[in-house]
Amino acid sequence: MHDPEKTLLEGSVSEEILQKWEARGVNRRDFLKFCSVMTASLALPATFMGQIAEAMEADNRPPVIWMEFQGCTGDTEAFLRANQPTAAEIILDYLSIDYHETIMAAAGHQDEAAKNATVEKYKGKYIAIVEGSIPMADGGVYCTVAGNSALNIAREVCGNAAATIAVGTCASYGGLPAAAPNPTGAVSVSEAVPGATVLNLPGCPLNAENLTAAIVHFLTFGKLPATDSFGRPKFAYGKRIHDNCERRAHFDAGQYAEGFGDAGHRQGWCLYKLGCKGPETFHNCPTIRYNEGSSWPVQAGHGCIGCSEPQFWDSMTPFYRRLPQVPGFGVEATADKIGLGLAAATAVAFGAHGVASALRKDDDSTVKRED
Amino acid sequence: MSTLEIRYVWEWPVRLTHWFNVISIIVLSVTGYYIGDPFVSVPSTSSYVMGWMRYLHFIFAYVFALSWIARLIWMFFGNRHARFLAFAPWASRDGWKNIIGTFCFYTFLRRKVPYAVGHNPLAAMAYSCVFILFLIQIVSGFALYGQFAPGGLWDGIFGSLLVTFGNQGLRLTHHLIMWLLIGFAIHHVYSAWLMDIKEKNGTLSSIFGGYKFIDPDEEN
Ligand code: HEM
Ligand code: SF4
Numbered sequence: 001m002h003d004p005e006k007t008l009l010e011g012s013v014s015e016e017i018l019q020k021w022e023a024r025g026v027n028r029r030d031f032l033k034f035c036s037v038m039t040a041s042l043a044l045p046a047t048f049m050g051q052i053a054e055a056m057e058a059d060n061r062p063p064v065i066w067m068e069f070q071g072c073t074g075d076t077e078a079f080l081r082a083n084q085p086t087a088a089e090i091i092l093d094y095l096s097i098d099y100h101e102t103i104m105a106a107a108g109h110q111d112e113a114a115k116n117a118t119v120e121k122y123k124g125k126y127i128a129i130v131e132g133s134i135p136m137a138d139g140g141v142y143c144t145v146a147g148n149s150a151l152n153i154a155r156e157v158c159g160n161a162a163a164t165i166a167v168g169t170c171a172s173y174g175g176l177p178a179a180a181p182n183p184t185g186a187v188s189v190s191e192a193v194p195g196a197t198v199l200n201l202p203g204c205p206l207n208a209e210n211l212t213a214a215i216v217h218f219l220t221f222g223k224l225p226a227t228d229s230f231g232r233p234k235f236a237y238g239k240r241i242h243d244n245c246e247r248r249a250h251f252d253a254g255q256y257a258e259g260f261g262d263a264g265h266r267q268g269w270c271l272y273k274l275g276c277k278g279p280e281t282f283h284n285c286p287t288i289r290y291n292e293g294s295s296w297p298v299q300a301g302h303g304c305i306g307c308s309e310p311q312f313w314d315s316m317t318p319f320y321r322r323l324p325q326v327p328g329f330g331v332e333a334t335a336d337k338i339g340l341g342l343a344a345a346t347a348v349a350f351g352a353h354g355v356a357s358a359l360r361k362d363d364d365s366t367v368k369r370e371d
Numbered sequence: 372m373s374t375l376e377i378r379y380v381w382e383w384p385v386r387l388t389h390w391f392n393v394i395s396i397i398v399l400s401v402t403g404y405y406i407g408d409p410f411v412s413v414p415s416t417s418s419y420v421m422g423w424m425r426y427l428h429f430i431f432a433y434v435f436a437l438s439w440i441a442r443l444i445w446m447f448f449g450n451r452h453a454r455f456l457a458f459a460p461w462a463s464r465d466g467w468k469n470i471i472g473t474f475c476f477y478t479f480l481r482r483k484v485p486y487a488v489g490h491n492p493l494a495a496m497a498y499s500c501v502f503i504l505f506l507i508q509i510v511s512g513f514a515l516y517g518q519f520a521p522g523g524l525w526d527g528i529f530g531s532l533l534v535t536f537g538n539q540g541l542r543l544t545h546h547l548i549m550w551l552l553i554g555f556a557i558h559h560v561y562s563a564w565l566m567d568i569k570e571k572n573g574t575l576s577s578i579f580g581g582y583k584f585i586d587p588d589e590e591n
Contacts, residue, residue: 228521229534240518254413254420264412273409280538282521315539322407323546324539335543336408339550346554350561356479357565363483366586367571 012050017057026090034090041213041288042225043235055220056094062219063118063126065157066100069143069150070177070186071132074205075168076102081208081291091212098126101145112146119160127218128161129211130154133170133177134192137185151192158196163224164189165199167211169307172200172231179313190231199224200231204307209288210236228282230310241278241304244286247271265301275320276303283308373588380489381581385453388442389578392505395435396556400549402428407546429516436509439502452489458499460492470496476569484569486589494562501555504548511545 013035018028035049035056042048068076080103097103099115106114118126132150135142140149158164166189169175177186190198201210214233217225225233242248250256250270257265257274270276281304285296298304306316315324323335381389402424405411413420446455460466469492472485477493485491490498514532517525532541567575577583 229530234521238521240521243519249416252422252425253416253418254409254411254422255416255418256409256412258412269412279518280542309538311537315537323543326543326547335546335550336404339547339553342550343553343557346557350558353477354561354565357569360479361482362569364571366589 012047013053014050017053020057024093026093031090037209038213038216041209041235041284042217043238048220052216052220055216056090061094061096062162063096063098063122064100064129065098065115065118065126065161066129067131067145067150067153067157068101069130069132069134069145069154069171070184071168071170071175073102073131075131075171075211076100078205078290079167079208079211091215095127095215108146115157119157123160125162126160127215128158128164128196129167130158130164130171130189131167133174133186133188135177135184135186136192137183142184154189154192158189158193158198161196163199163218164193164196165201165211165214165224166190167201167206169202169204169312172202173310175202175204176313178311197224198231199227199233201236202230202232202308202310203283204312207236207283207285207288207290210284232282232308236284237282237308239282239284241281241283241286241298244284245270245278245298246286247298260301268301271298271301271303272322274303275318275322277306277309277312277316277319278304280316281306281309373586375584375586378488378583378585379581380450380452380583381577382445382449382453383581384441384445385449386578386581388438388445391434391438392442395431395438396552398427398431399435400553402431403546403549432509432512432516435505436513439505439509442502457489458495458502460495466492484566486570486586488583488585488590491562491566494559497555497558501552504551504555508545508548508552511541511548514541515545 013032018031021031022028031053032049035053036046038052039046039049044052066076098118099111104111104114132143134140134150134154136151140151143150145153166172170177170186171189173188174182174186174191177184178188188200190196190200199214201207201214203210210233213235214225217233217235225235228234228237230237242251245251247268247270250268251272255264255267255269256272257269259265260274265271265274272279276298278298285304286298289296289299303319305319306312309316318325318331321334325331326333326335326338329338405424406421406428409421409424411420445453451457456462460470469485469487472481473487473491473493475481476484489495510529510532513525514529515538517523517527517529518533518538520526521530536544563575563578567573572583572585574583
């Protein structure tokens with residue numbers, strides 16, 4: 001039977017490329033699906049599919065050095081488990097991952113040598129990926145790999161890379177390690193290596209699909225995608241969660257869950273009053289979701305905590321309240337309690353003033369009394 | 372006491388912006404409070420309570436902003452009670468005398484109210500602060516508003532504030548200033564009423580009609 005979708009998809013990718021991928025064990029449907037998902041993720045018109053397929057075909061598999069510093073390996077987990085039309089497989093097959101502490105077979109001096117060899121040989125050509133923040137305090141002693149500080153490693157590896165991708169909020173903005181009082185002096189990659197070309201892919205963890213799409217963009221166009229004022233690619237962080245949320249109709253209607261497990265919560269009402277930070281957070285979670293598109297926090301019934309925003313651990317807390325604490329007041333004092341107190345105090349003060357003013361004897365020598 | 376003079380003190384742009392401000396602040400505070408704490412939950416998904424609240428908030432946000440700008444422009448063209456200097460009594464010696472005099476009157480240290488044709492100096496200083504609070508409210512408001520369309524007009528103008536002060540910082544500021552303005556409104560209405568009684572020159576009605584009844588002997 002004639003399948004219009006198939007014709008459209010296959011029409012733009014040459015038979016030759018499809019056959020090559022089939023020879024590598026990726027069936028054509030999966031490869032086409034991969035290309036179309038990437039095109040869509042990057043918000044490109046469908047006509048770019050062919051170009052993306054060709055970019056994946058060029059014979060210069062870029063080497064990748066993946067470094068892990070002060071992080072939790074959540075981004076590695078997210079990426080290795082990525083499964084969107086075998087996205088990870090395709091991209092992992094395609095890239096040459098020369099160094100990745102969690103998955104590499106080599107150990108010790110051997111893999112240090114592999115890393116150094118890549119930096120030497122592919123200077124200015126390889127992709128550096130950083131996971132975790134970089135501690136600056138006390139000369140960077142709080143995170144060392146093979147006796148070298150994270151700071152030194154990042155400066156060398158990111159400084160010589162064609163492009164650096166900071167994966168996760170820690171690498172992008174310092175994340176949890178940098179939360180107040182930031183004992184290790186943790187900073188982001190772009191702060192630690194100011195000269196490097198860095199793309200931030202924050203999120204806790206980042207969404208593997210955005211990483212795959214960012215790499216594909218780099219391979220296809222030879223440069224990193226356009227970013228917003230926080231160095232995040234617009235294709236993934238260009239829209240606010242709140243504006244694409246599936247619970248938005250309940251927000252506009254005025255239907256809010258007041259507590260976890262209450263009637264409103266069970267009916268999927270908006271999580272605004274439970275402190276959802278969707279109105280403050282830019283990320284494509286509602287559209288691409290996590291884990292093969294199966295779910296994301298708000299869908300699962302928990303408000304957004306703003307994990308892809310800079311300093312979220314300090315600025316988005318308390319997580320279960322909408323507004324931050326008013327500096328200088330106790331934890332129980334919300335902005336409204338303080339405000340109401342202020343308004344009441346004003347009213348009482350002026351009320352008292354009014355009574356006193358009414359009772360006082362004025363100088364009214366100029367007033368003529370009516371008889 | 373000589374014959375009272377009828378003086379046109381508050382010209383129409385002053386009165387007009389004053390009342391636009393009053394209406395906007397009331398609507399913005401009610402809708403803003405609801406936005407901050409949606410205290411009514413409705414049973415039907417086809418309602419649009421928050422939707423209307425935000426819609427009204429944004430309509431009156433424009434009204435308020437335009438009113439602020441119009442008043443700013445009138446600072447250059449209005450009479451002496453409407454200009455910048457009228458709001459900066461601290462800038463002159465006479466002003467200082469009046470500030471101290473009015474302060475003493477409010478604190479019951481002096482029986483006779485210092486006479487003011489335009490703003491009393493303490494009120495004038497309060498208005499200077501409030502004028503700035505209005506500006507902060509408008510700027511933080513439009514910065515928050517701009518988020519629905521990154522790269523759009525408002526994001527382009529005020530988006531950098533979201534980077535400098537943080538989204539939550541701006542929200543908290545926007546929210547707290549509402550309470551400061553409510554506090555101001557209480558003080559303002561009370562003081563106008565008090566001065567209406569004590570100055571006996573038609574202060575309250577002057578903001579409706581623009582006229583005050585001035586005793587030239589008392590003027591200083
Ligand atoms: C007297 C002036 C105003 C008052 C008293 C006021 C009050 C408020 C309050 C209390 C909130 C809730 C904040 C929160 O808890 O998150 C709010 C939200 C907001 N206000 Fe205002 N506001 C004023 C003027 C403006 C102006 C001039 C704008 C300009 C567009 C504006 C735009 C907004 C926006 C965008 C929000 C957030 C709406 C949302 O998150 O859905 N406000 N306002
Ligand atoms: S659940 Fe959060 S993101 Fe979704 S509509 Fe409600 S406040 Fe917005």
